[in-house]
Amino acid sequence: MNAFLRKRFPLLLSILSGLLMWAGWPTSPLTFLVFIGLVPLLAVTDRVKDGRTYFGLVFLAFWIWNTGTTWWVGNTTVPASGIFANAFNALLMTIPWWGYKRAIARAGRLTGYFALVVYWLTFEYIHQQWELSWPWLTLGNAFAMRPGWVQWYEYTGTMGGSLWVLLMNILVYQAWRRGQHEPGWFFLWKEGWKPLLLLILPLAASFFVITGESETSEPSKKVVIVQPNIDPYDEKFSDGAAMDQLHKFLALTQAKIDTGTRFVIWPETALFPQGAWEHLLNDQPEIMAVRAFLARYPKVKIVTGASTFRRYLPSDEVPSTARVLNGEIYYDAFNSSIQIDTSLNIQVYHKAKLVPGVELTPYMRYLPFMKKLALDMGGISGSYGLTPGVPIFFNPDEQCNIFTAICYESVYGDFVAEKVRQGANLLVVCTNDGWWGDTEGHRQHLQYARLRAIETRRWVARSANTGISAFISPRGEVIDAQSYWQPAVIEHAVTPYYHQTFYVKYGSLAAKAPLIFCILLVAYTIVLRVIRKQYVENI
CATH class of the missing domain: 1.10.1760 (Arp2/3 complex 21 kDa subunit ARPC3)
Structure with missing residues (x-):
């Protein structure tokens, strides 16, 4: 050389x-x-x-x-x-x-x-x-x-x-x-x-x-996934478009739903793109339209992304993420998922793993003046709230408990495993990857969901606004993946599994082992340096 x-x-x-x-x-x-x-x-x-x-x-x-x-x-x-x-x-x-x-x-x-x-x-x-x-x-x-x-x-x-x-x-x-x-x-x-x-x-x-x-004898559930293909920049969050978009969702759903269907999955922020108060959800025209649709299919539940607001009462502890309306009303905005059926009971889950800089200004509680610095990607801008909603959607009548990973959350193996420990036996991913265009982003995101299926041995039903929507088996096999930037609706029979893998049971403990070794290594390095310094000084 x-x-x-x-x-x-x-x-x-x-x-x-x-x-x-x-x-x-x-x-x-x-x-x-x-x-x-x-x-x-x-x-x-x-x-x-x-x-x-x-x-x-x-x-x-x-x-x-x-x-x-x-x-x-x-x-x-x-x-x-x-x-x-x-x-x-x-x-x-x-x-x-x-x-x-x-x-x-x-x-x-x-x-x-x-x-x-x-x-x-x-x-x-x-x-x-x-x-x-x-x-x-x-x-x-x-x-x-x-x-x-x-x-x-x-x-x-x-x-x-x-x-x-x-x-x-x-x-x-x-x-x-x-x-x-x-x-x-x-x-x-x-x-x-x-x-x-x-x-x-x-x-x-x-x-x-x-x-x-071994093969399971557990009964399967028919699930329908909708991919509406609504442009997140120019269409999704425009004023007055919410009901038109809902009609599109219902029309696509109608193409596959039948009396055997048990769950319908819609993507992230499918409902209330401009936000809706959680204590008034049953009064929202979108909810009433969905229930009118479900009257023909009373055993079906719709799991969908939504933008919601939670109001804090004077007696409540107000978190650092809270916003102020008219100088006196404190509330949080959430990237949520909700489960709707023909009853008046709407379960609401709040996204917990927020995207830094887009949905969350990191460590805002220490720097409150930076609260509004999250990027405006359309719809509700500024940092979202972190107050918990329900952990998973419980459905004792179907013996099927659903965890809805909203977008970015599906990348977190430990977080998804925690939800399975809490009882989830079917995983859903509601996402809107259209922000990033036709790049590797949405393709990588789909592939990562395969790892969540393997780690937990759970079926994954993935509804993506602009794609790629698909089913993923507990072995990580992608089933019926849809083309990007095309409206689509698909159906598949999935089986809610009940056993917990070793990773689900003990993975969080194993993940802390490197941290313990790291602390010991750093401590050893410091002690060794002090001993050497003292030895040199004593010579």
Whole structure:
């Protein structure tokens, strides 16, 4: 290698790492590239001694990966929001690698690898919990298009996939390092078998998990999904359009509904695009029209997205998200889902995982003057409320309890598993991915729902305003996926399952293990530094 390339080799490695991770991410068919996508960064860690240069190179790799896979988040009225989101997420991803660099320098290679795994898994765990959450690029999501590879997610969730990716990259890099000093065949015999074994074992486990499943005799429920294809920018939130859109929903529903239907699913914010007071829902013309329609099908329940308002009484504790009307009425706006039937009982669920910068101004309770800074994407603007509604829709008459993941919520494995622990035996996704246009956004979002099905072994009924609507089986198989930007209505018989997977029961506890190890590692590093400092001073 000449001097010119040798000097710039770490930069080339950084770029290569970002490109490999991008090329291996859904919806690319080159999934296997994620098993080597971080190898160049491991080489950069060994080659670059200067801390600032190293930090910059790692950030560059993650910025390329973020931008290549999620550039579409800036496909809004404020493109700068996407630039900031990709750069900020890349910056956060760089922090675990900075910790790895310091660990390998202070405690050796084996401890460094252990630290990298612990720091990265801790980062992924925190990134699902705080208000700046963006778990779209959780490493375990890489296998969303390969459900046959990860049927064991019912035991580990996506954390198991993230661990698989990290360990594969580490073993491939170690084999490559040692292979520099060994003859080819001897190298393959001595080192190459390790990453090969780690690759084969999870694939074999996935096969045995599938073959070991038993058929259920539980009765199925006929479900109808509507995809209305209403433009979210120019049509959906326009004044006076609510009833016209409702008529479209009812007409599409009529094409598939019959006396055997039990549930009809409509997408996010299908009702009340301008908002409706929750204590007055039964008086809304849309609700009365829906009930008149359901009079012909009294056993049907409609699960739909809606925009709602909750008013707080003087005796209530007013949350920091509350808005003020006429200087005296405090209320919250919610991205909700509701279940409607022929009774007067309307169950209302409030979206809990809000999109930072669009639906939520992070940590607004500490910075109340920033309350109105959430992006205006049409309809109700400003930060939404976080006051809980019902956790799931209970239907004892049908023995079918539904959790409705609203849009972004379907990316959160732990959150969905929590709802299954609370009794949900059918998962619904109500979403409106039309904000991002015909980009990879809506395709990736569909694929991620396959992982939720595998983790919980629940059917998923996905209604997307502009697509892609589909059914997803408990094995992660996509059924009857509809074309993007086309109105559609589909039906399928789904089975509400009752057993809980290992991940549903214990996954939240396992996810905290890296956090505990991270705290211990940081404490160990601090103690070691203090001891060394005291030792040097005493010499």
